[in-house]
Amino acid sequence: MDLSYSEKHEAFRKDLRTFLDEKLPKRLSDKVRLGQRLTKEDMEEWHAILQTRNWLAGHWPEEYGGSGWDAVERHIFEEETTRANAPRILPFGIMMLGPVLMKFGSEDQKAHWLPRILNGTDWWCQGYSEPGAGSDLAALKTTAERDGDHYVVNGQKTWTTLAQYADHIFCLVRTGKDGKKQEGISFLLIDMDDPGIEVRPIYLIDGGAEVNEVWFKDVRVPVENLVGEENQGWTIAKYLLTHERTNIAGVGFATQALENLKRIAGLEHQAGKPLIEDPLFAAEIARLEIQLMAMATTNLRVVSAAAEGNAPGAESSMLKVKGTVIRQELNDLTRRACGPYAMPFVSEALEAGSNVEPVGPDYAAPVSGKYFNNRKLSIYGGSNEVQKQIIAKMKLGA
């Protein structure tokens, strides 16, 4: 047992901190700190800055434009970037599609698509869930029928995050109707500009529209956009979901949320004293901090095992459940810390550059929206119920 970081890792952390000090625009970190909504341009700007050091997809192998990070370096990256209030990296191209192409894509597909993810040419979104296929993803109904050199796609995807900005979507589609429902699924890359695609926003409980419905009507997709074999999509989907769950613990986000909570509880007053001095409130903060301290180590244990080549299985599901619950509880306590000022709902104040002032202290403006929005954490990426099923199945033979 040794809880210290290696010299190499310490040097990386130092390098990263200097980089963040110098290169992370204050305009962007202010937005993240104040919980304001990021624009498409903001996210693209941050991606480009990171790519000057090949850090946008640091965990990709160097041959594909990454830095070949090990699991500990990824962990340090997440920790430091969230501490610095850097925008989060969009996962769709970098965390999801990239690894899938590297493992299942043809040489042509890798050569064509991977550089475009890194240089920002393509903005990807994920076409998985459907109205009738949520936790039961394999029940998906969107069809792709072969017609000469094309697939003809019909159906509907939903909960598609940031599809309004995307120019491409990777989709699970049904290509076979025989056998088990998992066996007739394929993984297809689709250009959002193709005729027959329609994107409709879904407004969420916090008033934002980060997710969409994507409709397909006789959309013609060239067969070379099939990744892997026809009807091999479920294997790819499962591989992708494991990658999606890497870093799912969100230790960095939770640490950032804990610091924010403490800061607010130090500024809010109850009975004439800072709220953080109220024993009951302080105990609630302490309870979450204790949980977070243990989870950080659980995360590192899983990360270290992964570094030695053990594929994360039930452990990544455990991290997903624990990590999302801790973050949600931190969001809950943060809105409580703001008391009555969590009630005003001034959506415009969350748009940077708007002239609308928030009501009350600026830290209170996003807290209710964030609490409601982050209920999604235990729903998406495989709901926490699905994760518990995986744990029970893998560990207990359920």
Next chain:
Amino acid sequence: MDFTLTEERQMLQDGLRRMLADKVDPKAVARGDTAWSTETWEALAEMGVIGALFSEDDGGFGGAGFDLMVVFEEMGRAGAPEPLMETLIAGGLIAELGSDAQKAHLDAVIGGAVQLAFAHSEPGARFDLERVATEARQDGDGWILTGRKSVVANGGEADYIVVSARVSGNTGDRDGLALFLVPKGTEGLDLRDYPLTGGGRGAEIAMEDMRLPADALLGEAGHAFPAIERANARAVAAQTAEALGLMERIKDLTADYLQQRTQFDKPLIKFQALAFRMADVLIEIEQARSAVINLCGHLDADRETRELHVSATKQLVGETAKLVVEESIQMHGGIGITQEYDLAHFARRLTMVEHRFGDALFHLGRFSRLRMA
């Protein structure tokens, strides 16, 4: 012991439930299309619902704890954002403390023609009732007020605002508070109004040397705290009853969804993991109902008993609100956090119950202090 409603209350409940189901559109409230509807307000007045909040002596025909419970539970069930709470609080203070001239307004209040608000909480006061820094000083026959009030529900729409201020002592003292009846548009009163997360509107109020005539004073200067605390207790009874209605509605929505939604070839309710959690929700809602009954039945008890029930009920209902909101969203999945689905409005409104009159933690602490005192 009798836990049934009187015939009159049963009729009020039935009529109100039908009327609100017909008039309130939770989706419109969630989108922020309407603060609240004058049509619904007029219907509430016509049905005698506003009158049910006041005693016969004050021109109403109710005013008891269980009248509040019936009315506000139905408001909650419908997710109605109409500012009945503000009428209850401010109207109640006018009824308790007002001169004959001031009480003459109550007819118009009960008739639905006059809107009220209560401006008491201040930035930094959080949930402490006695933390009033707004200052009122005597000026000849009249008064001059300076200070700020925060998140004043219905402040922008009110024809009269009951404003609290300090005539003596320090911020945090119970002694030294006074109440004033301030007409809309009074010079020196600056108001910014905005939408609230659970529907309805709030306002920030700044008063800068706001001059009021002598007859604006409501009750006796310096001794308003007991009336404020009593009004607060009635407000908590009404608000927890509203929360109960919201929980019942959310529970119905979720139970329907679990029966209709199919995954893995069977309805969700057939998954025991979900069914047991839903059963927990049902158990806790019954506990919440008992807590609301406890408070409504003790509103006219001695101060110690009443306030103990205020904190007990508010604590339990606050905790239950969190459970009901979070479990119902989780069991719905993505649709549960969609604005176009009714649950979004109900969940937001129920959650905001914790941000007014004290949350579960605040009342947990207060209850234990009251018990030990």
